[in-house]
Amino acid sequence: MEEPILSYGPDDGEIAAMADRIGAIEDLVLGNTVMLGELPSDQDTVASDEAASRVGIRPRFFAERLSALGADEAWLDEDGHAVGLIEGLDRSAPPVLLGAELDSAYVDSWEVHYAIDEGWISGPGLLDNALGASALLCVPDLFRALGTRMQSDLIIVAYSGTMREGPMLGLVERFLSRLERKPRGALAVKGIEFGRLNYECEAVVRADLHIQMDPARTGRANAIAVAAEFVDRVLRLRVPSRPETVITIGTIEGGYKHGENAPDATVGFEVRSESNALLVSVMSRIASIVEELRYARKVDTEIRTGTKLGASGIGFRHPLVREALRTIKALGAVPSVYPSVSELHHYHSLGIPAVTIGIAEGEDYHTDHARARVASIRKGLAQMVSLALAIDGGACDA
Amino acid sequence: MPDTTPWFERNTFHHSDFSDLGRLVDLKRELGFKVSLCFPTLNEAATIAKEIVVVKAELATRFPLIDEIAVIDSGSSDRTRELAAECGASVWLAQDILPGLPPLKGKGENLWKALHVLSGDVIVYVDADIKNIHPRFVYGLLGPILARGGVKYSKAFYDRPIAVDQKNLKPSGGGRVTELVIRPLFSLYYPELAEIVQPLSGEYAGTRDVLEAIPFPIGYGIETSMLIDILERWGMDVIAQVDLDRRVHRNQDTLALGRMAFGIMKTFFRKLESSGKASWPAESADDMIQFQLEGMKYRRDTRRIELVERPPIIEIPEYLAGQKAAR
16 A cells, blocks of 8 residues: 655646646747757857857856746856746745756757657757756746746756766756755756656766877787777676666777777776665776776776766655655656666755656657657646645655 | 938847847837738748747747737648648638639749738748747847837848758858849849848848738749839838848759749849839840759750739739728
8 A cells, every 4th residue: 555645735636737737838838948959058159259258058048038037037157057046935945946957968069950740849959958958947937827936946957068078967066065055955857758756866987988009019009909808898797786786888989090000999988886885896896907908908098087976865755756756646647766877966965855857758869859749748847846836845844 | 300320230130139029019019010920831841830839939928929820831732731720820821812813823922912811010921941940030020110110121131051961051141142143233223222131031021001012023033022112112211121140041052043043133124124224125035044964964954934923912902802891
């Protein structure tokens, strides 16, 4: 028998009604998504008439638009995050925070075009994470449409530089550490998948191994061959299935010409584990492999770590988790609960209860044709508002 | 005292000059204007839904600047009309408007017939193939007409990269036909119009009293013809141009641009003659001759490009009756 859930936010009927009312402003949501998602997402892209500025087009658009749509304040912080504030009725209460990655993975071009057809919206970078960010952009409209006002201030933050080529998730920690008032609770908002619920983070290290040949020492040796040996040995490491630990080789680059030995190579890999101790152990074994290759193959090696997060979580019985499950079910979906590797860890490590939710049902996640079912977006937005109200109602205060 | 500021400085704007949409709505109300937005279409299923949704969200739902959105379609074989209707636009098949007239096919026909079915005092025409649609394409054009007394027609110009393939853009300057054909001709015979950065841009807005009183060529010459007629009847002071920043559009091959240049030149010379600036000893030809290399052989291709023109719609009895009934 399921544990009864104490309600901190809207009841099930109100949540379903919210989704219907949000459906009436669907064009506003889609309009925001298209305008945001078609902008280049990389940090250094600037308008041609503003070459002196290093503020990205997308963060600037986000902040300006959030202000235009009715946030009480909106600004760009020193790391290029777009931040907004919607004042609550009780300015002394600790704030609620909604955060989303503003970048879209690997979408740097001006030539990004979205389409709307047969109940789907589609385009590169839509699901990761233009749709998640545009959900935050819609908050002023959502509150207006729902006639909602919170007791707490609501901080909206769209994080820049979170994708692979940027400074990645460390910027999230810096942002949270700089806040004058610690949020009482937070939601990490992703484009997909509506019904997802992450309340735990796996420990993760994402790193690149750089291999550089020195022709004076190695003659005709080849960096790609050394990279292949590294990959082979890493993948043969024995890792336990409980606590689950996974090693993934994600990228490999090297060389410049078909007929020449590659002078350098880079292998991008990720290790994730439900256990901090196991992660440390696996990384130590990888470092040993790299050290051995350095001496045995006479190459220069360097491991550059991009992301390093510890395992964290707020537990299944946390009221925010229970509320999240209730809202998903109230909206007619089956919850999909799993640990994530994301900025969620930074909320947890700073003692901010937080979960990750998804906005829409989607397909073809990381392709040029990534698409979201329009009719599902209203449910994701209803869940986001319901959970913000639940935090405002005390779900994270116990 | 008359304003002696050169026209280019006085009547050239940037869309950001009009980004205070609340103020534009107030101005529209003060003027008692109704605004219509028209998309002329032919097989634009890839972009039409997005264009309608983005513009409608910002300029109808959020700020009531546009009173109606219509698609006037030339007979698309794809889902253009269906998608447009799903997104809330009024959809018309051009041949169904003023059915008593012999049907013609072309963008100018759609623009002209739009005047009959739309109720706006100001009509904004926006091409339906814009990939990077933004509300500025509409409010930027409306801005001078609403905010600048005396302006009755506003014309867009852009930084216009062309999409050469799925991934790449390249700059196109003012457009090849603009720079090689129409700008030299304007400079020769209508130097005032040479002040217009992109006279052939497909996005413009006009007040009904102007649009209903000028003829509409059906084919390539529509933009050229409009500018000459407006200049000759009302002068440059009623014309404004607006920088809409970047517009990404489809690339056209040189042969297609050649046919466009042919049509525009025919229109231009006809205007020149009718305004007494030049006379020609004989009728010009209607056939454009082009060559295309196929393997090792040149293929001769002849295209008939006739100058067909609708008269000022105010001369059409059904239009007058409709306007009278609407009043």
